[in-house]
Amino acid sequence: MARPLRIHYPGAVYHVMNRGTARQATFVEDHDYRAFLTTLDEAFDLWGIEVFAYCLMSNHYHLCLRTPKGNLSRVMRHIDGLYTQRFNRARGRDGPLFRGRYKAIVVDVDEYLNAVVRYIHLNPVGAAAVQMPQDYLWSSHRFYLQHKGKPIWLKVAEVLEQFGAVTAFEEFVLSGNEAELERFYHAGRQSPVLGGEKFLDRVRGRVGGLTKEHPRHERVKMEVRPEEVLDRVARYYRLEVEQLLRRGRGKQSEARKVAMYLVRRRCDQTLQETAKLFNVGSYGVVGWACHGVRLRMEKERKFCDQINAVAAGIYQQKT
Numbered sequence: 001m002a003r004p005l006r007i008h009y010p011g012a013v014y015h016v017m018n019r020g021t022a023r024q025a026t027f028v029e030d031h032d033y034r035a036f037l038t039t040l041d042e043a044f045d046l047w048g049i050e051v052f053a054y055c056l057m058s059n060h061y062h063l064c065l066r067t068p069k070g071n072l073s074r075v076m077r078h079i080d081g082l083y084t085q086r087f088n089r090a091r092g093r094d095g096p097l098f099r100g101r102y103k104a105i106v107v108d109v110d111e112y113l114n115a116v117v118r119y120i121h122l123n124p125v126g127a128a129a130v131q132m133p134q135d136y137l138w139s140s141h142r143f144y145l146q147h148k149g150k151p152i153w154l155k156v157a158e159v160l161e162q163f164g165a166v167t168a169f170e171e172f173v174l175s176g177n178e179a180e181l182e183r184f185y186h187a188g189r190q191s192p193v194l195g196g197e198k199f200l201d202r203v204r205g206r207v208g209g210l211t212k213e214h215p216r217h218e219r220v221k222m223e224v225r226p227e228e229v230l231d232r233v234a235r236y237y238r239l240e241v242e243q244l245l246r247r248g249r250g251k252q253s254e255a256r257k258v259a260m261y262l263v264r265r266r267c268d269q270t271l272q273e274t275a276k277l278f279n280v281g282s283y284g285v286v287g288w289a290c291h292g293v294r295l296r297m298e299k300e301r302k303f304c305d306q307i308n309a310v311a312a313g314i315y316q317q318k319t
Helices: 030-047 072-091 109-121 141-145 166-174 179-185 197-207 226-237 251-266 271-277 283-299 301-316
Strands: 012-019 050-056 060-067 103-107
Touching (some): 030 050, 030 060, 030 072, 060 072, 060 109, 109 179, 141 166, 226 301, 251 283, 283 301
Antiparallel strands (some): 012 060, 012 103
16 A cells, blocks of 8 residues: 655645554553653754644544644654653553554645644544533643643644634634535545645645655655745844844844744754854854743743744745
8 A cells, every 4th residue: 555645845734643553542641641742842842843733532643733844754753753662661562552654634724724723622522522622631722712831832823813812713613613624534535635726736836746656755845944034033123134143132132042043943954054154153052042032932922922923924935
């Protein structure tokens, strides 16, 4: 049987799912669920993934995430592989935990992101695990309704801003999935793309075509370049790019650190390469700058939303 078609490009948004081998349990105790969420946090640290929704059920999981670097396979090898190791180690077992490769569907953000988030959040209700989606502990839905305790890698603003109010989003979820989406997910042979013809054309243009004759075709195009990140950050802070590349104070210092953080998150750059770009002698300076930005994002919601807006603008420039 041919392996599933993988579509990779920077900024792609996916609905990813996987279940246990022979439908066996993949999450048994609370620490299993927490261990999986820890792997998501690590993937954020390594590659800057942005998770829009998650739901961890007893024998499968759902994720809706964006890969800024267009490296879904690498991200999922980390998540599935490392979680399997942790699950097995806790029980003194070995061998595979998940049923083969994960399933990944590229999502048209403009048309279907909200619907996919709703579909994921309604999983526990459909399985009769809870009556209301916010009552399920291992889903992201409750963080959409109240931000307290929200992980830094969980991006709720991009969805919520489409509704204007949290109550409107809650009503949208409780209204249930549309029949068209239910048919899509229950189809025998599922398309690797959830979107209309215009979106399909854009995806084809990015990955060089979607053909059944090449099921193993995995190709990354349109890499996000450091120059694009610098340009976006400079325009946001109303500075010149040259100012970001030299030390400064106040707004210039903040913008420079944000630029370092986003170059590390969005571009295929090592710490050493990033240090050279910003004219610093030690890559440890870049590491501390990135660490400082992340800590501030965790503490200050307004600052976090600002950084997410800058990052989102990088993708908008490329469409």
